[in-house]
Amino acid sequence: xxxxxxxxxxxxxxxxxxxxxxxxxxxxxxxxxxxxxxxxxxxxxxxxxxxxxxxxxxxxxxxxxxxxxxxxxxxxxxxxxxxxxxxxxxxxxxxxxxxxxxxxxxxxxxxxxxxxxxxxxxxxxxxxxxxxxxxxxxxxxxxxxxxxxxxxxxxxxxxxxxxxxxxxxxxxxxxxxxxxxxxxxxxxxxxxxxxxxxxxxxxxxxxxxxxxxxxxxxxxxxxxxxxxxxxxxxxxxxxx
Numbered sequence: 182x183x184x185x186x187x188x189x190x191x192x193x194x195x196x197x198x199x200x201x202x203x204x205x206x207x208x209x210x211x212x213x214x215x216x217x218x219x220x221x222x223x224x225x226x227x228x229x230x231x232x233x234x235x236x237x238x239x240x241x242x243x244x245x246x247x248x249x250x251x252x253x254x255x256x257x258x259x260x261x262x263x264x265x266x267x268x269x270x271x272x273x274x275x276x277x278x279x280x281x282x283x284x285x286x287x288x289x290x291x292x293x294x295x296x297x298x299x300x301x302x303x304x305x306x307x308x309x310x311x312x313x314x315x316x317x318x319x320x321x322x323x324x325x326x327x328x329x330x331x332x333x334x335x336x337x338x339x340x341x342x343x344x345x346x347x348x349x350x351x352x353x354x355x356x357x358x359x360x361x362x363x364x365x366x367x368x369x370x371x372x373x374x375x376x377x378x379x380x381x382x383x384x385x386x387x388x389x390x391x392x393x394x395x396x397x398x399x400x401x402x403x404x405x406x407x408x409x410x411x412x413x414x415x416x417x418x419x420x421x
Contacts, residue, residue: 195309197248209240209306212318213299219325225292227275235275235296236303242268243307265304272300295321341370343416344387349409351376352383357407365400367391382411 191200210233217232246264276293298321305314346358355372362369368390375384401413 193309196251197244201309202244205240205244205306205309206237208311208314209236209303212236212302212306212314215318216295216299216321216325219322220292220295225289227292227296232296232299235272236299236306239265239268239272239300239303240307243304247307265307268300268304272297291325295325340391341417342389342391344389344404345412345414345416346383346385346387346404347411347413348383348385349381349411350383351378351381352385352408355385355387358385358387358404361400361403361407362387362389365395365403367395367400 188200191198192204194201213232213234213236214229217227217229220232221228243265249264276296298317302314302317302321305317352374355374359369370388370390372388373386375386377384397415404410404413
């Protein structure tokens, strides 16, 4: 019974101690793994191991921030937030690495936001805010799983896609393509143009909102008849 009370007091203590630190690292590892598992199910490169390491690293940084003034400067001196503040800056590099930009299509924004959030949760665990950390982790899973389903239902019939067209000439305007899209009740959100004067070709990226039952073959055939066309491809524009 005394051992249990000792462990409980160590875990709840505001001072850094061995048992409490081990508990915090294990808890942050589990919370990070929860979020990382969901990201792995979505095919992201940042999965269970990455999110667990990020959460544990942030927790350890927070523990060091508390430990240094506690042991070397006295509890009332020093700045416990100095080391922890650098976690927020440093985690931005990992988040940037999770974002991929490809010809107008951006992927990984949600994962980057998750990485940033898990780092903050790790810091909260390091401070001993256990319940808050657990609730925040559950809210992340709610956002990633349930809100995605709600978002898909609300946006049903308006899927965001990128139509990439390569033509064998230099396009001076895209009004013909706008007309085809309007005739098919397709909304053009934005577009990107890349001219290759050496090969005399245009790479046109149309960011559009499509219906679920769109006839792609008929749509692409209409595009093909507008200008000499080398290729037409359809790509997803997702931030998973």
